[in-house]
Amino acid sequence: xxxxxxxxxxxTFVNTILAIFGEHPFKPMNYKQIAxxxxxxxxxxxxxxxxxxxxxxxxxxxxxxxxxxxxLHPDYIxxxxxxxxxxxxxxxxxxxxxxxxxxxxxxxxxFIAANNTGKALHGDKVKVSMFPKRKSKKxxxxxxxxxxxxxxxxxxxxxLSHGFAFVVPDRITMPLSIYIPKGKxxxxxxxxxxxxxxxxxxxxxxxxxxxxxxxxxxxxxxNVEMQSILAEYEYPLDFPKAVEKEAKAISEKIKSAEIxxxxxxxxxxxxxxxxHDAKDFxxxxxxxxxxxxxxxxxxxxxxxxHYVQPGSAIDAEAQERGTSVYLVDRTIPMLPEKLCNxxxxxxxxxxxxxxxxxxxxxxxxxxxxxxxxxxxxxxNRRYAYEEVQEMIEGADGDNKKELMTLNDxxxxxxxxxxxxGCINFHSEEVKFILDENGKPIDTYVKVQKEANMLIEDxxxxxxxxxxxxxxxxxxxxxxxxxxxxxDEPNPEKLSNFIQLVSKLGYSMxxxxxxxxxxxxxxxxxxxxxxxxxxLVESVAIRTMAKAVYSTTNIGHYGLAFPYYTHxxxxxxxxxxxxxxRLIERYLIENQPSVDKEEYEELCLHASEMEKxxxxxxxxxxxxxQAEYLQDQIGKxxxxxxxxxxxxxxYVELKKSKCEGLIRYADLDDDFxxxxxxxxxxxxxxxxxxxxxxxEVKIRVKDVNLIKKQLDFEMVVNNRTKKRKR
Numbered sequence: 001x002x003x004x005x006x007x008x009x010x011x012t013f014v015n016t017i018l019a020i021f022g023e024h025p026f027k028p029m030n031y032k033q034i035a036x037x038x039x040x041x042x043x044x045x046x047x048x049x050x051x052x053x054x055x056x057x058x059x060x061x062x063x064x065x066x067x068x069x070x071x072l073h074p075d076y077i078x079x080x081x082x083x084x085x086x087x088x089x090x091x092x093x094x095x096x097x098x099x100x101x102x103x104x105x106x107x108x109x110x111f112i113a114a115n116n117t118g119k120a121l122h123g124d125k126v127k128v129s130m131f132p133k134r135k136s137k138k139x140x141x142x143x144x145x146x147x148x149x150x151x152x153x154x155x156x157x158x159x160l161s162h163g164f165a166f167v168v169p170d171r172i173t174m175p176l177s178i179y180i181p182k183g184k185x186x187x188x189x190x191x192x193x194x195x196x197x198x199x200x201x202x203x204x205x206x207x208x209x210x211x212x213x214x215x216x217x218x219x220x221x222x223n224v225e226m227q228s229i230l231a232e233y234e235y236p237l238d239f240p241k242a243v244e245k246e247a248k249a250i251s252e253k254i255k256s257a258e259i260x261x262x263x264x265x266x267x268x269x270x271x272x273x274x275x276h277d278a279k280d281f282x283x284x285x286x287x288x289x290x291x292x293x294x295x296x297x298x299x300x301x302x303x304x305x306h307y308v309q310p311g312s313a314i315d316a317e318a319q320e321r322g323t324s325v326y327l328v329d330r331t332i333p334m335l336p337e338k339l340c341n342x343x344x345x346x347x348x349x350x351x352x353x354x355x356x357x358x359x360x361x362x363x364x365x366x367x368x369x370x371x372x373x374x375x376x377x378x379x380n381r382r383y384a385y386e387e388v389q390e391m392i393e394g395a396d397g398d399n400k401k402e403l404m405t406l407n408d409x410x411x412x413x414x415x416x417x418x419x420x421g422c423i424n425f426h427s428e429e430v431k432f433i434l435d436e437n438g439k440p441i442d443t444y445v446k447v448q449k450e451a452n453m454l455i456e457d458x459x460x461x462x463x464x465x466x467x468x469x470x471x472x473x474x475x476x477x478x479x480x481x482x483x484x485x486x487d488e489p490n491p492e493k494l495s496n497f498i499q500l501v502s503k504l505g506y507s508m509x510x511x512x513x514x515x516x517x518x519x520x521x522x523x524x525x526x527x528x529x530x531x532x533x534x535l536v537e538s539v540a541i542r543t544m545a546k547a548v549y550s551t552t553n554i555g556h557y558g559l560a561f562p563y564y565t566h567x568x569x570x571x572x573x574x575x576x577x578x579x580x581r582l583i584e585r586y587l588i589e590n591q592p593s594v595d596k597e598e599y600e601e602l603c604l605h606a607s608e609m610e611k612x613x614x615x616x617x618x619x620x621x622x623x624x625q626a627e628y629l630q631d632q633i634g635k636x637x638x639x640x641x642x643x644x645x646x647x648x649x650y651v652e653l654k655k656s657k658c659e660g661l662i663r664y665a666d667l668d669d670d671f672x673x674x675x676x677x678x679x680x681x682x683x684x685x686x687x688x689x690x691x692x693x694x695e696v697k698i699r700v701k702d703v704n705l706i707k708k709q710l711d712f713e714m715v716v717n718n719r720t721k722k723r724k725r
Contacts, residue, residue, distance in 0.1 A: 021072035022080035025132045028069035085130040093122035095172040116142040119201050122173035123150025152198045155232045160190040167196040184211035195231050222438030229619045242313040247336035266378040276384035281346040282571040295361045299462040302344040303353040304570040305580040322609025324572035327620040329438045340571045348382045357462040365412035388451040410457040421517045421560035430657045440628040443656040459568040467563035479593040484564050486556040487545035497543045531640030531693030549575045549603035575606045622708040625658040630703045641694045660710030
């Protein structure tokens with residue numbers, strides 16, 4: 001290297017040095033280390049490097065991290081550092097304004113500091129520029145592009161003060177208020193709940209701009225709060241006029257020509273068994289005793305596809321909704337009321353069109369023969385689950401012999417299913433007793449009993465049979481079909497789950513699928529009625545993959561079915577309507593296969609809408625639980641510790657299943673520290689221990705209806721303070 005350097009060679013020299021710092025942005029280096037990396041051995045050239053480092057530091061391009069050791073200034077990392085890497089993913093926004101981006105491809109979540117989120121909002125699909133990774137640091141980056149907004153409509157409280165208006169969103173995942181310019185209020189008054197549409201986000205503005213599109217009403221009113229949940233998840237509040245017009249034009253009268261095309265079951269004993277408040281009866285069971293001693297059981301499903309034609313306004317709306325939504329106090333149907341509650345509903349003493357699977361079963365509930373096709377039926381009687389359950393438990397009732405025969409066959413089908421490796425997930429559903437204004441006055445837990453399982457077992461059999469018929473046939477096995485699939489557990493999640501339950505004193509055997517299933521079922525029985533029940537069951541479900549719809553079959557892991565679909569609820573699930581159409585197209589009309597890509601898109605949308613519906617239903621339950629306890633502030637309840645976190649102790653009330661938080665600041669009998677590994681907190685001075693599963697008494701301290709949050713405080717009884725030695 002020449003001792004005399006012209007301007008060009010010196011500039012190249014400087015850029016080379018900056019590039020080296022850029023490649024190691026978090027490693028402090030002196031001139032000797034730089035010289036070694038540049039293969040410079042000459043002492044004079046090393047002096048030049050030393051002088052350049054000093055000059056670059058004076059210019060602000062380097063910073064002196066410690067004496068004679070330098071780092072590239074953060075402002076120059078992007079210019080001189082390695083070429084940025086980009087990752088695409090979905091934003092998980094926190095209430096503090098910071099976020100994580102969940103990558104589309106496999107990999108760790110990416111941390112985004114609050115000042116690096118740009119204009120991204122929760123759920124948006126974004127492009128992230130990754131920061132150079134430091135040792136022992138997690139992935140971090142900056143959002144540089146919003147690829148797709150998750151939503152542009154938000155529900156919140158309209159706030160008007162000193163001539164300025166904002167909407168404060170309900171969701172904690174939306175940490176920013178939305179500015180509403182004058183003239184965009186749409187008559188909203190201060191304090192009302194509204195739907196706001198995000199219209200703009202100027203570069204120099206801290207907050208996005210929006211306009212009010214609908215005033216919902218006053219917070220706390222039942223109808224307002226239920227509509228708020230639907231609006232927040234962008235589920236339509238009403239049917240379009242074109243849909244209502246089409247529905248109104250549909251005739252309830254069945255033409256005799258249509259009946260002649262179908263197998264006639266009008267004179268066969270047929271019943272529906274549903275919740276006592278149900279209106280949409282989309283499944284019925286028929287029973288005949290055959291001369292050979294076998295039983296003919298018909299699973300009859302409302303023939304929605306006869307009335308809802310592809311390309312119609314009703315079909316387009318049903319496809320978009322994907323599913324009916326069941327909030328605490330109301331059903332938001334997928335189909336207009338005339339169809340779901342009248343024309344298609346299998347109401348007693350009315351002739352109805354059905355799509356049926358007819359089984360000949362022997363006394364062991366083995367399938368001897370089956371038939372799939374269109375029928376006409378006439379239900380003899382509508383039963384509520386409670387009526388049938390009373391008969392199962394010994395009471396007398398109408399048609400008891402036939403119902404007990406069906407229950408006996410269902411019990412045998414269930415036993416086979418469990419023997420073949422079905423995982424018996426336990427679930428408890430919280431129900432509310434509401435007054436005339438929709439206000440909860442009491443709660444209870446709905447328990448799945450044999451009457452519920454009677455129906456479920458025959459529906460599972462029909463769904464499984466339809467899927468097997470399509471998949472095992474040499475003619476149809478390559479045809480596009482809609483499956484209900486459930487993947488095997490994620491190995492990492494399963495490993496974490498096993499560690500969790502082992503700390504709680506339970507064991508799991510994962511040496512084979514059969515032993516794992518037995519372990520799951522034994523575990524669910526063991527935790528029943530204990531404080532850790534909720535935690536164990538919810539983590540067990542999260543360990544499992546989510547069941548979804550797909551045109552590619554991988555089987556249903558949880559049910560242990562190689563082939564499974566959804567056929568039995570077309571009034572409330574769009575995929576079932578798709579399956580009805582495919583069965584008719586292939587088996588009855590002998591038409592070629594539909595397009596796989598088109599149907600896969602429909603499956604993806606249906607799966608997303610199913611998840612959205614479940615979230616809405618959960619939100620409505622949480623709201624009603626908070627509303628129920630709002631009048632119980634100061635009252636004492638028995639509960640079980642259901643979770644331990646860095647925020648405090650979660651307690652689930654025994655009767656109502658309401659879950660609230662006891663903050664550590666409210667535990668005034670000691671200073672507690674978290675023993676996360678063993679799911680407990682320990683008092684520093686007196687050694688008091690609160691552990692997952694402990695029975696406790698709590699007092700309701702506060703209720704935040706808007707955030708659906710419950711604050712409890714511990715009621716300490718006969719607890720003797722003994723200072724630790």
